[in-house]
Amino acid sequence: MKIKLFGKQTGLPASQLILGAASFGSRRGYGAVVDDIPQILSAYVDSGGNFIDLADQYQLGEAEEIVGKYVAAMRNDFIICTKYTRSSETNPSPANFGNHRKTMRQSVEASLKRLKTDYIDIFMPHFDDGITPIEEVARGLEDLLQAGKILYTGLANFPAWKAAAIAKTIPLTALQIEYSLAQRTADRELMDMASYFGLGTMLYSPLAGGLLTGKYRRGASGRLTLSASATYHEDEATKTILDELETIAKEITVTPGQVALAWALTRDAFPIIGARTLNQLQESLKTVDIQLSAEQVSRLDIVSNIQLGYPHEILKTVQRHY
Ligand SMILES: NC(=O)c1ccc[n+]([C@@H]2O[C@H](COP(=O)([O-])OP(=O)(O)OC[C@H]3O[C@@H](n4cnc5c(N)ncnc54)[C@H](OP(=O)(O)O)[C@@H]3O)[C@@H](O)[C@H]2O)c1
Numbered sequence: 509m510k511i512k513l514f515g516k517q518t519g520l521p522a523s524q525l526i527l528g529a530a531s532f533g534s535r536r537g538y539g540a541v542v543d544d545i546p547q548i549l550s551a552y553v554d555s556g557g558n559f560i561d562l563a564d565q566y567q568l569g570e571a572e573e574i575v576g577k578y579v580a581a582m583r584n585d586f587i588i589c590t591k592y593t594r595s596s597e598t599n600p601s602p603a604n605f606g607n608h609r610k611t612m613r614q615s616v617e618a619s620l621k622r623l624k625t626d627y628i629d630i631f632m633p634h635f636d637d638g639i640t641p642i643e644e645v646a647r648g649l650e651d652l653l654q655a656g657k658i659l660y661t662g663l664a665n666f667p668a669w670k671a672a673a674i675a676k677t678i679p680l681t682a683l684q685i686e687y688s689l690a691q692r693t694a695d696r697e698l699m700d701m702a703s704y705f706g707l708g709t710m711l712y713s714p715l716a717g718g719l720l721t722g723k724y725r726r727g728a729s730g731r732l733t734l735s736a737s738a739t740y741h742e743d744e745a746t747k748t749i750l751d752e753l754e755t756i757a758k759e760i761t762v763t764p765g766q767v768a769l770a771w772a773l774t775r776d777a778f779p780i781i782g783a784r785t786l787n788q789l790q791e792s793l794k795t796v797d798i799q800l801s802a803e804q805v806s807r808l809d810i811v812s813n814i815q816l817g818y819p820h821e822i823l824k825t826v827q828r829h830y
Contacts, residue, residue, distance in 0.1 A: 509556035509796050514587070514778070516706025517681055518660065520629075522587055524773065524796060526559040526710055527552045527789075528780040532574050533567025538735045540784045542574070548789050549578050555793045561684075561710065561780045562590040562623075563634055564615050569596030569622055576623035583625055589682070589710070590619050591664055593634035607633040607640040612648045616657050630682050632662035642670050643677075650678045662707075668697035675705040687711040687777070689720060689749045689768055689812040690740065696816050699775075709777035714769055716740045717782075721765035722750055731784070752811045756804050762794075769795040771808045 514522040527549070531539040540548065549560075560579075562572050572590060579586045592615030595604045604611055612633075619628060631652060633645060649661040662682025663671050674680055683702045685694045691713065702709045715721055718730045719740040732740055742750065753764035760767075769792055772779040783789035800808075815821070 509793070511556070511558075512778075514559075515681055515708030517679065518708065520587065520660070520708075522559045522708070522778060523557040524778060525557060525793070526561050526589075526778050526780040527557055528561045528712065528782040529571040529575055530561075530563070530566045530782060531571075531784045533570030535568040535570045538731065539567055544786060545574050546578055547786050548783055549575070551786060551789055551793070555796075557793075558585060559587040559778070560589070561712075562588065562619075563594075564590065564592055564596040564619055564622075565594040565634065568598060569618070572596075572619055572622035576625065580624050587629045588623060588625070589630035589632070589662070589684075590623070590628055591632050591634040591684075592616065592619070593637060596622075606637040607645050607648075609644060609648045612645075612652070616652055620657065627656060628658045630660045630662050631658040632664050632682060632684060633666070635665035636663075636667060636670060642673050646674045646678045653679070662710075664710075664712075668701040671698070672701050672705070675701075675707070680705065681708060682710060683707040684710040684712060684780075686713050687772070687775070688714045688716045689753070689771060689808060690716040690746050692812055692814050695814060696820065703776065709775075711772055711775065711777050711779045712782075714772040714779040714781065715765055716746070716768075718765075719746060720750065720753060720768035721763065722754055725750065748811050749808075752807055756800070756807070759804070760798070760800075762798055763791060766791060766795050766798055767800070767804075767808075770798040770800050771805065774800065774805050 510524045511521045512524055514520040532545050533539050534542055560575055562575060592612060593607055594600060595615060652658045660681040664684035685698050687694050717732055717740045753767050756767045757764045769779060781792040783792060
């Protein structure tokens with residue numbers, strides 16, 4: 509696996525694929541078999557991976573506990589990203605939910621404890637809560653930097669204008685967004701914003717929760733049929749994308765899911781791979797050796813293209829004189 513600098517503002521050498529740990533545990537009733545997780549982590553590490561994505565909410569704190577235990581003896585070899593906002597509880601109380609300073613402080617302390625570490629590499633709110641002023645989020649994150657509890661700040665699921673306003677006031681380093689062939693709305697604002705500020709960009713759900721593996725067409729079950737929180741289904745737009753993925757997969761003798769991940773790797777960003785089993789992880793890791801041709805990338809760009817909307821459509825028509 510290649511190592512790349514994480515964004516343009518850091519000297520942090522990060523593996524090109526991040527391992528997502530949302531399925532690490534059983535407290536939410538659906539996830540990886542707990543005894544298999546050390547093997548999944550070891551396969552990722554053996555392939556050259558050093559970057560793990562977590563949140564306090566993942567399996568209600570269990571994912572951080574499992575990863576904390578695994579990395580304890582080699583903590584400094586890993587880049588650990590974790591998130592707060594929802595706490596590790598099923599139904600957090602109002603004072604323990606959101607992006608305000610109180611949740612931020614109690615969450616960072618709880619994550620440090622579960623992770624068995626005294627610093628978090630990258631820390632971020634899980635989503636914009638729509639209430640906490642961006643100045644409060646920015647100052648709170650900066651204070652955690654000053655206190656040495658975190659090394660880098662980031663934002664997940666924030667509107668571009670708020671992220672830009674925060675990036676103007678504190679050293680913002682990371683952005684985490686949903687991005688895949690089935691979800692390209694970040695092409696409207698977030699991708700350009702991240703590039704302007706040189707943010708390390710982490711792409712989550714690159715397989716659209718497993719939909720882009722094509723397994724549901726083959727009658728298989730998985731998160732999208734078994735978990736209550738499933739969000740994707742095969743509509744007209746994704747049907748065209750899946751057809752193209754299957755065609756390209758046949759051309760180069762790989763799987764549709766591997767083609768979808770190889771496409772995500774063509775962006776200036778770090779896909780976060782989610783694996784519930786060792787086999788799934790092994791399949792995803794092979795993606796780093798897949799070279800799509802420019803023509804194949806272009807076919808996938810076309811079938812997944814979205815309307816950028818106003819004002820981007822106007823800007824495309826502006827006559828250039830230089
Ligand atoms: N910031 C956020 O709000 C946010 C949101 C979501 C995710 N994330 C992060 O991003 C990571 C990845 O997200 P994601 O899990 O949604 O990613 P994804 O790549 O879109 O979906 C991964 C899921 O697809 C299925 N899958 C993977 N490989 C497969 C294969 N070879 N064959 C068949 N099925 C396969 C598995 O689910 P099943 O086996 O259950 O079908 C797996 O858990 C998470 O772990 C988390 O770290 C962040």
